[in-house]
Amino acid sequence: MPSLNLVPASTLDYRALAQKRLPRNLFDYIDGGAYSETTLAANVADFEKLHMQQRVMRDVSSISTAQTLFGEKLAMPLALAPIGLAGMMARRAEVQAVRAAEKANVPFCLSTVSICGLEEVAAAANRPFWFQLYMMRDRGYVKDLLGRAKAVGCKTLVFTVDLAVVGARYRDVRNGMAGGLSALGKLRAALEYPTHPAWAFDVGVKGKPHMFGNLSSLMPTAQSIGDFKTWVDEQFDPSCTWKDIEWLRSVWDGNLVIKGILSTPDAKDAIAAGADGIVISNHGGRQLDGVASSITATRTIRNAIGDATTILMDGGVRSGQDIVKAVASGAHAVLIGRPWIWAMAARGQAGLDALLKTYRAEMHVSMALTGTTNIAEIDTTILDTNWHE
Numbered sequence: 001m002p003s004l005n006l007v008p009a010s011t012l013d014y015r016a017l018a019q020k021r022l023p024r025n026l027f028d029y030i031d032g033g034a035y036s037e038t039t040l041a042a043n044v045a046d047f048e049k050l051h052m053q054q055r056v057m058r059d060v061s062s063i064s065t066a067q068t069l070f071g072e073k074l075a076m077p078l079a080l081a082p083i084g085l086a087g088m089m090a091r092r093a094e095v096q097a098v099r100a101a102e103k104a105n106v107p108f109c110l111s112t113v114s115i116c117g118l119e120e121v122a123a124a125a126n127r128p129f130w131f132q133l134y135m136m137r138d139r140g141y142v143k144d145l146l147g148r149a150k151a152v153g154c155k156t157l158v159f160t161v162d163l164a165v166v167g168a169r170y171r172d173v174r175n176g177m178a179g180g181l182s183a184l185g186k187l188r189a190a191l192e193y194p195t196h197p198a199w200a201f202d203v204g205v206k207g208k209p210h211m212f213g214n215l216s217s218l219m220p221t222a223q224s225i226g227d228f229k230t231w232v233d234e235q236f237d238p239s240c241t242w243k244d245i246e247w248l249r250s251v252w253d254g255n256l257v258i259k260g261i262l263s264t265p266d267a268k269d270a271i272a273a274g275a276d277g278i279v280i281s282n283h284g285g286r287q288l289d290g291v292a293s294s295i296t297a298t299r300t301i302r303n304a305i306g307d308a309t310t311i312l313m314d315g316g317v318r319s320g321q322d323i324v325k326a327v328a329s330g331a332h333a334v335l336i337g338r339p340w341i342w343a344m345a346a347r348g349q350a351g352l353d354a355l356l357k358t359y360r361a362e363m364h365v366s367m368a369l370t371g372t373t374n375i376a377e378i379d380t381t382i383l384d385t386n387w388h389e
């Protein structure tokens, strides 16, 4: 018997609501991964395979999920990952997200390719948020952008390094996002908008302007994901190396976190280049299909580098239980990508508020039943050691 489905309970409930509300091409843009989506599936499956060890009869009457990251005391070890085009999924989504993040006392990271620009988000925020950078060929623009980020109070820069080229997502190709549409295809694609009226009103009518707020002078005409991809191919700089970190350091004096690390040598290079932290990430399975899941890479890299830097991880986190498993595997915190944008697309800020509350409550239960009362106590001993043998 299906339940009444009156109230969303889990991340996947929000995904189902987002699927109903969004035009198909936008839902697939969020949901999909590169090529055969094997890494996307592994990100989730490897969390499922990882078992915790239940412990009982400990005093778990007082539990703290708090974690400190880059000097900020947070309610839990979680941040909202940068999501490009978020403002196309819900009305001014980046503004709503920064408000939800503040309410839950976790960081929000604004994407370079957001709809709402730095200044619009800052006007809605009461404390610093993080900013994510893609390196563009036009270094003058990058410098200006970082100046804008600093001017609005950003202290932590997340520099994403795994987009030297863009992995193809077959769902986007099938939806005609990469071009190649026949006249009938164009008609079918256009019909997606009026057939999703709640989204069309919220975003299409009330959520304007539909521009890239941080890039408006570089990309004034880009309206569609297809235009966006062309622009990325032209503008993102594939010649970037660790040497460019020196230049970045000369124009950014805040925290620098390198996102998109999946191997131990790259983690060591990031540390040597002076990063304050790394994000172990395969871009949510959207770039090189066939690489290891993020949770597997987290365990490998943490074993190799120990406490040398602050380790964040993302990819496949779908619950508070997963956050506890990630911390037990060596991460200081996780980022969530799809979960927050699903919740936002489904129910706006109220959806994301509820999801973040759920994650914290789930962490609380997971900690109580693994006999841990604070984040520092969560380590490999709470994992069932048979899981990876």
Ligand SMILES: Cc1cc2nc3c(=O)[nH]c(=O)nc-3n(C[C@H](O)[C@H](O)[C@H](O)COP(=O)(O)O)c2cc1C
Binding pocket: 029, 030, 031, 043, 081, 082, 083, 084, 085, 111, 112, 113, 132, 160, 259, 281, 282, 283, 284, 285, 286, 314, 315, 316, 317, 335, 336, 337, 338, 339
């Ligand atoms: C729709 C979408 C857009 C994204 N845009 C960006 C982006 O602009 N910058 C970036 O560094 N990562 C981007 N990512 C990757 C996320 O920051 C994050 O690494 C990934 O979503 C984590 O996996 P998860 O979705 O399983 O949580 C995007 C991911 C998705 C799903």
